[in-house]
Amino acid sequence: MPETLVFYLLSGLAIGASAIVIGQRNPMYSVMMLIASFGALAGLYVQLDAPFVAVAQIIIYAGAIMVLFLFVVMLLNASRENAAEWDRSHPLRQPAVVRFGGLLALLLVVQLAWALLSARGLAGPVGARGGAETVSSVRVLGRVLFTDYVFAFEATSILILVAMVGAVVLARREGEGS
Amino acid sequence: MDLTLLVQLGVIGLTFFMLINASAILVLAERKIMGFMQQRYGPYLVGPHGMLQPFADIIKLLMKEELRPKGADKWLFTLAPVLSITAAFAAFAAVPWGAQTTLFGLLEEPVTLGVADINVGILVIFAITSMGVYGIVLAGWSSNSKYSLFGGLRASAQMISYELSYATALAAVILLAGSLSLREVVDGQSGAWLGFIPSWYVFLQPVGFVIYMIAGVAETNRAPFDFPEAEQELVAGYNTEYSSVRFALFPQAEYINMTTMAAVATDLYLGGWHGPFLPPEYGWIWFLLKVGAILFAYIWVRWTVPRYRYDQLMHFGWKWLFPAAVINLILTAALVLYFDA
Numbered sequence: 041m042p043e044t045l046v047f048y049l050l051s052g053l054a055i056g057a058s059a060i061v062i063g064q065r066n067p068m069y070s071v072m073m074l075i076a077s078f079g080a081l082a083g084l085y086v087q088l089d090a091p092f093v094a095v096a097q098i099i100i101y102a103g104a105i106m107v108l109f110l111f112v113v114m115l116l117n118a119s120r121e122n123a124a125e126w127d128r129s130h131p132l133r134q135p136a137v138v139r140f141g142g143l144l145a146l147l148l149v150v151q152l153a154w155a156l157l158s159a160r161g162l163a164g165p166v167g168a169r170g171g172a173e174t175v176s177s178v179r180v181l182g183r184v185l186f187t188d189y190v191f192a193f194e195a196t197s198i199l200i201l202v203a204m205v206g207a208v209v210l211a212r213r214e215g216e217g218s
Numbered sequence: 219m220d221l222t223l224l225v226q227l228g229v230i231g232l233t234f235f236m237l238i239n240a241s242a243i244l245v246l247a248e249r250k251i252m253g254f255m256q257q258r259y260g261p262y263l264v265g266p267h268g269m270l271q272p273f274a275d276i277i278k279l280l281m282k283e284e285l286r287p288k289g290a291d292k293w294l295f296t297l298a299p300v301l302s303i304t305a306a307f308a309a310f311a312a313v314p315w316g317a318q319t320t321l322f323g324l325l326e327e328p329v330t331l332g333v334a335d336i337n338v339g340i341l342v343i344f345a346i347t348s349m350g351v352y353g354i355v356l357a358g359w360s361s362n363s364k365y366s367l368f369g370g371l372r373a374s375a376q377m378i379s380y381e382l383s384y385a386t387a388l389a390a391v392i393l394l395a396g397s398l399s400l401r402e403v404v405d406g407q408s409g410a411w412l413g414f415i416p417s418w419y420v421f422l423q424p425v426g427f428v429i430y431m432i433a434g435v436a437e438t439n440r441a442p443f444d445f446p447e448a449e450q451e452l453v454a455g456y457n458t459e460y461s462s463v464r465f466a467l468f469p470q471a472e473y474i475n476m477t478t479m480a481a482v483a484t485d486l487y488l489g490g491w492h493g494p495f496l497p498p499e500y501g502w503i504w505f506l507l508k509v510g511a512i513l514f515a516y517i518w519v520r521w522t523v524p525r526y527r528y529d530q531l532m533h534f535g536w537k538w539l540f541p542a543a544v545i546n547l548i549l550t551a552a553l554v555l556y557f558d559a
Binding site: 069072092107111115 | 293336345355356367371377
């Protein structure tokens, strides 16, 4: 029973914080709420008997990526964004674009509903279905990552490397031009 | 309630109490050692030899008025010191500081000396300490002051840069120990080589130890890497606008972070509570001695080495420390594979 309570508490926190991220207008608060949401997610991972994934979530997302977000927000000194005036000439306000966005949102809702409905038949938490050992042990996780999923792993590494090199190239071009 | 649980709760309370005291003792130790290094006595008026100076400091800070700049962000300005101190205390939760003990046969099941024994303990400590940067960054931003903002910006850049070297140095020890649990890492260092060299990982990982210590100084924002609060250029850096208790929480968090850093170094490299002459039940004495020695080294470095320039810090972190840590990690991995096979 306390576990269920904690689950609903963490889920509520994650959903509430995420709603605030998109709902309010101070970018600094958005970043903080996103961190809170990640923290709640990490708590959910702990409940699924996956402490390593939980800690990785905190280290990578809450600890590193969000610091960069914060850094950028601070560096640009982005203040409160005020409600934009209705500008019909803005390209994003084109009826075609708005309709396309609406279609995508509808698709997302349908997908979510489908996922939730198909998950209804699953009994018990993930950990109870024999998945616990495969997720919780770092040793097993590492072995699986470097054998079964080695292609995806290396491909992701190269992808990140490409992004990094691209960022460096883009950042340097301006300096050399002058 | 059964006795084991009570004792465990007592141990948790004791850990918390020791951490609070650690910051007070460190403040005094820092001022005294600094004084002696500069050939003066340091604080001398409150109590015998100025030993009660921390109490005077705390009472003075409690009496001060709490100010908040008009343009400051109300919520984040209050939240920042709380985040700092929470992260500092929470990080120590995963640090064991003594062998499991039955209190001389008083208990049936042994209790853990430490708050929690987590099987990914090293990563938990790393994760929580990396959250500590938010306190500093938010303090800098929410104060709505240029000096504070620069302090916060520097803190975030510096901590991201040095976290990498720090984590890579840790990874080499994890490879040697084959475990992410601090307790197992410490137990892997019991005994001695050739009968007299204690089998501590510092002898297998001398480069890693040095990298860890340097990155640790940078992570805790201590001189010579104290750019977030460089007083000659930024007044007081991120905590310029703070006063009273809110201000007091920042140095306290810094000193507790130092203690955590030293305790983790002790567990990872210096054999934790293992040492000659003392029976295992008294291992925590060794632990305290080693932590004290590392903290003394921290203070020693602070009052010996002048502050770097900011670009030198980044240059050093990315072009020297991090490559050294990576090479150390790769070499360690190769050697572990070679000797295991």
